[in-house]
Amino acid sequence: MRILIIGGGGFVGQKLAHALAARGSLREQPVAHLALADIVEPDTVEAGFSVTTHILDIAERGQVDAIIAGDWDVIYHLAAVVSAQAEADFVAGMRTNFFGTFNILEACRTRIGTPVLVYASSVASFSTDVPQPIQDWTATTPQTSYGTQKAIGELLLNDYSRRGFIDGRGVRLPTVVVRPGKPNAAASSFFSSIIREPLQGEPAMCPVDVEQEVWLASPRVTVENLVRVAEVDGDAIGPMRNFSLPGMTTTVKAMLAALEAVAGENVVGLVDHERNPTIEKIVQGWSSQLVTDKADELGLIRDESFERIIEEFIANDMKPVET
Ligand SMILES: NC(=O)c1ccc[n+]([C@@H]2O[C@H](COP(=O)([O-])OP(=O)(O)OC[C@H]3O[C@@H](n4cnc5c(N)ncnc54)[C@H](O)[C@@H]3O)[C@@H](O)[C@H]2O)c1
Numbered sequence: 001m002r003i004l005i006i007g008g009g010g011f012v013g014q015k016l017a018h019a020l021a022a023r024g025s026l027r028e029q030p031v032a033h034l035a036l037a038d039i040v041e042p043d044t045v046e047a048g049f050s051v052t053t054h055i056l057d058i059a060e061r062g063q064v065d066a067i068i069a070g071d072w073d074v075i076y077h078l079a080a081v082v083s084a085q086a087e088a089d090f091v092a093g094m095r096t097n098f099f100g101t102f103n104i105l106e107a108c109r110t111r112i113g114t115p116v117l118v119y120a121s122s123v124a125s126f127s128t129d130v131p132q133p134i135q136d137w138t139a140t141t142p143q144t145s146y147g148t149q150k151a152i153g154e155l156l157l158n159d160y161s162r163r164g165f166i167d168g169r170g171v172r173l174p175t176v177v178v179r180p181g182k183p184n185a186a187a188s189s190f191f192s193s194i195i196r197e198p199l200q201g202e203p204a205m206c207p208v209d210v211e212q213e214v215w216l217a218s219p220r221v222t223v224e225n226l227v228r229v230a231e232v233d234g235d236a237i238g239p240m241r242n243f244s245l246p247g248m249t250t251t252v253k254a255m256l257a258a259l260e261a262v263a264g265e266n267v268v269g270l271v272d273h274e275r276n277p278t279i280e281k282i283v284q285g286w287s288s289q290l291v292t293d294k295a296d297e298l299g300l301i302r303d304e305s306f307e308r309i310i311e312e313f314i315a316n317d318m319k320p321v322e323t
Pocket of ligand 1: 008012013037038040058077078096122184188
């Protein structure tokens with residue numbers, strides 16, 4: 001089993017690489033080789049099989065052809081210019097999210113063999129302008145450039161699968177919380193900051209109303225589902241190759257209450273509130289009510305509670321508080 005993770009230097013890519021290293025197998029075969037490719041050289045992972053790291057700009061067709069020509073059984077496409085950045089810089093978003101995705105699909109089409117291709121789409125490909133809750137088959141009516149670029153990728157993934165060029169699986173990730181490290185350029189970044197920073201003894205800013213709803217999942221559940229999505233039989237997915245990953249609907253208020261329950265009122269007191277209309281507009285356009293029938297049929301998992309998500313962050317990802 002040879003696996004390529006494009007976007008392998010990012011948050012989800014690194015978590016997935018560590019999970020694959022711990023498992024040692026995928027699709028009932030031992031992993032022989034894992035390659036991590038990203039526009040910035042990814043950190044490697046310790047594993048019982050060989051791991052290589054590669055610098056790759058997916059907007060450069062020649063680079064994409066060269067790496068996809070490897071004999072990959074499973075390719076994860078996780079590379080993206082994320083939501084707020086794609087909204088601020090239209091060309092950058094189109095370059096990576098549209099042309100980059102197209103390059104990957106085209107490189108798969110022209111190689112020998114039919115790899116399993118797992119594509120990270122987003123709940124941002126939906127909007128609140130259609131009847132809620134969102135079903136797997138609800139029309140994608142994105143309200144951002146990022147969501148539009150993700151939705152284009154979904155359509156192409158379907159057709160490249162139908163034509164037999166790939167065995168594609170497009171999964172709409174919920175907002176993944178708690179993201180470790182520093183804030184990123186996603187409009188959803190604050191959903192992690194308001195938990196991560198206070199737990200690490202630092203102030204955080206909440207830019208939306210506390211009643212704002214969000215559809216989220218933990219890193220553990222998201223990565224386990226990315227593994228399971230690669231393992232299922234393509235025929236079991238059916239002709240509609242894109243579906244939502246399980247998440248939970250909660251509010252900022254409930255998230256902060258969970259933080260207080262886990263870590264106390266002094267910690268939650270580090271969260272300040274100042275509304276940011278740009279962030280608020282993007283986040284309000286995302287649906288927080290989704291039905292995940294396909295994922296449930298395929299045996300994907302979901303989080304039990306937001307308290308547990310916080311506890312997992314404390315156990316696995318929190319940097320020590322400086323004293
Ligand atoms: N994390 C979330 O909450 C979330 C939610 C919905 C969807 N997603 C999607 O899941 C995927 C992974 O998300 P993440 O949180 O790990 O994001 P991330 O930003 O941490 O990782 C994305 C990676 O893509 C790389 N990249 C950007 N442009 C590139 C290019 N031209 N060529 C090669 N690599 C490039 C970046 O360097 C980065 O390492 C993304 O496609 C994202 O859109 C994530």
